Amino acid sequence: MIKKVDDFARLDVFREFRSGKPEAIFAQNKTPEQLVKIVKAFLECKDSVLITRLNDEQIKALKSNFKEVHVNEIGRVAVVGKKAVELNEDRVDEIGKTAIFTAGTSDIPVAEEAYTTARFLGLNVLKFYDVGIACIYRLVEPLKKVKEEDVDSIIAVAGMEGALPSVLASLVDVPIIAVPTSIGYGVNLGGITPLFSMLLSCPSGVAVVNIDNGFGAGVFAYLISRIRKRGSQS
Structure with missing residues (x-):
């Protein structure tokens, strides 16, 4: 089913039934007025919606128009509707668990997009920030915690040369979802260098999403947990 919003949007409101994951609203380059209309239309069909890549003006419009x-x-991500209340109260029906690692503090915005996406989709999330390989000893305690908590996947967010996912893949027995970021000096090339580095990972078990795509990483982690849970129940 496609729900038309004026002449500027067509919502795929049955995506979750078809592909196991809901449609999200990508806010970049939308006016606040367009965004509000799209969210209102979405909420006529679903009880909650996830919105990514928001600017300050759009965030203000959401807060003004929705309770x-x-x-x-x-x-720069928001949830509107029933799940917003659950997230504000930190109570989500959890179907699985993922861990998010960032190489540096500068990578945290991308990691936080992944975090809210994963929470919206029903994952428990452990966060370990600024644990990159420039000081590899910082990984010791987080990896102990990951093994104790039996996570389904790890989201590894890194800029610069993007080595963190490869190091993690050599040390753990769960899928690594690698997220290259546009953080780094000139030859980082806006994230292309860590993207290539992650694609060239020598350890197996690394899947790579696009540059700065925390949303895609959160969805991927959800699908891994969803399939693992379904397997444990069969």
Whole structure:
């Protein structure tokens, strides 16, 4: 089913039934007025919606037009509707668990997009930030915690040369979802260098999403947990 919003949007409101994951709203380059209309139309069909890549003006418009709003200012992502209330109260029906690692503090905005996406989809999330390989000893305690908690996957967010996912893949027995970021000096090339580095990972078990795509990583982690849970129940 496609729901038309004026002459500028067509919502795929049955995506979750078809492919196991809901449609999200990509806010970049939308006016606040367009965004509000799209969210209202979505909420006529679903009880909650996830919105990514928000700017300050759009966040203000969401808070002004909707009562149930959860905003992650760092990740520039928001949830409107029933799940916003659940996230504000930190109570989500959890279907699985993932861990998010960032190489540096500068990678946290991308990681926070992944975090809210994963929470919206029903994952418990462990966060370990600024644990990159420039000081590899910082990984010791997080990896102990990951093994104790039996996570389904790890999201590894890194800029610069993007080595963190490869190191993690050599040390753990769960899928690594690698997220290259546009953080780094000139030859980082806006994230292309860590993207290539992650694609060239020598250890197996690494899947790579696009540059700065925290949303895609969160969805991927959800699908892994969803399939693992379904397997354990069969």
